[in-house]
Amino acid sequence: MPTSTSKRVKNVLLLFGWLDNECLAGAAEYALETGWHLTTDMVRHGRIVGPWQGDGILSLLGGNDEMCKFIERYPGLPKVDMGSTFPNLDLPRVKVDNTANGEMAAEFFLSKGFRSFAVARMYGSNTECARLEAFSAALAAEGYDTADITPPPEKSATTGHWQETRQW
Numbered sequence: 001m002p003t004s005t006s007k008r009v010k011n012v013l014l015l016f017g018w019l020d021n022e023c024l025a026g027a028a029e030y031a032l033e034t035g036w037h038l039t040t041d042m043v044r045h046g047r048i049v050g051p052w053q054g055d056g057i058l059s060l061l062g063g064n065d066e067m068c069k070f071i072e073r074y075p076g077l078p079k080v081d082m083g084s085t086f087p088n089l090d091l092p093r094v095k096v097d098n099t100a101n102g103e104m105a106a107e108f109f110l111s112k113g114f115r116s117f118a119v120a121r122m123y124g125s126n127t128e129c130a131r132l133e134a135f136s137a138a139l140a141a142e143g144y145d146t147a148d149i150t151p152p153p154e155k156s157a158t159t160g161h162w163q164e165t166r167q168w
């Protein structure tokens with residue numbers, strides 16, 4: 001039971017477009033340290049259950065304009081996005097350095113003696129493109145070509161044809 005000297009618990013919404021276990025674990029760890037309550041309806045049910053009132057939003061915005069509209073309904077709340085799907089949305093961001101990620105992948109494979117390389121764009125996300133471009137650029141700087149084996153659009157993983165993409 002809260003006392004007059006205790007701090008009010010902050011209610012923070014996790015607005016995730018997809019489940020990212022590392023982002024979820026990081027948010028949960030920070031919430032534990034700070035005493036936040038995390039509303040996890042989006043993570044568990046894929047939608048906000050009932051009306052929501054809170055103190056802030058941690059988002060991992062997916063390819064869903066509805067999530068952007070939801071965020072815009074709360075102009076005064078603190079918000080932080082952990083993704084790069086909507087780079088034009090004016091939000092503070094904490095995100096992975098995708099360029100460094102791609103460069104590190106290239107360094108890893110070169111250090112293991114690999115000499116033939118290929119990339120496949122399966123989803124076309126900003127994250128994927130940045131990583132694959134950095135991967136290819138790092139390899140090119142070392143004198144290696146990268147074959148692009150991206151499946152044709154009709155076989156894309158985003159069109160729901162995963163089994164066909166695997167067979168392709």
